[in-house]
Amino acid sequence: MTDYSLKGGLIYSVEDGKYLRRDLYMSAGVFSPTPSKGALEIDIAGSFVYPGFVDSHAHLIGTGRKDLEVNLEDCNSIESLAERLEVDREIVRARGWDQEVLGFMPVRKILDSITSRPVILT
Missing domain, CATH: 3.10.310.70 (Diaminopimelate Epimerase; Chain A, domain 1)
Incomplete structure (x- = not known):
């Protein structure tokens, strides 16, 4: 599984209720507080990252x-x-x-x- 470093995006902070410009790191499909060596870097400057949404609905x-x-x-x-x-x-x-x-x-x-x-x- 590839590790990722998402660089420079506006990340929604649930705690603050605001968007903060920061990097996100993922290792083995899980968010990580630090980047992993050899992670694929992706420039997301100008993009927004939201918490995951699940569309659970019923007719x-x-x-x-x-x-x-x-x-x-x-x-x-x-x-x-x-x-x-x-x-x-x-x-x-x-x-x-x-x-x-x-x-x-x-x-x-x-x-x-x-x-x-x-x-x-x-």
Whole structure:
């Protein structure tokens, strides 16, 4: 793993709530207080460095309905699909299918051949 010395950037300080011009050092993928010998130097003058952002989000309605619907993730055959759609519901709602994994597109003709119940796939 390459070590890095990021030189001259404006680094956001969480403690101060300000940008400070300074260098950042990384060794083995971890920030280090000192540069390592032979580190790759990168001039970041005029650039800003922010703390890492993680975009963790959920589609609220879909996430909420997920446990209420039949899970078709990893469904990989017509037999598997038929087995999963065999539930005691007036209308079967199912989600998570992938035609590449399934091996075919679950069109109405196929669904009608494996169940007599109305099926809604999302």
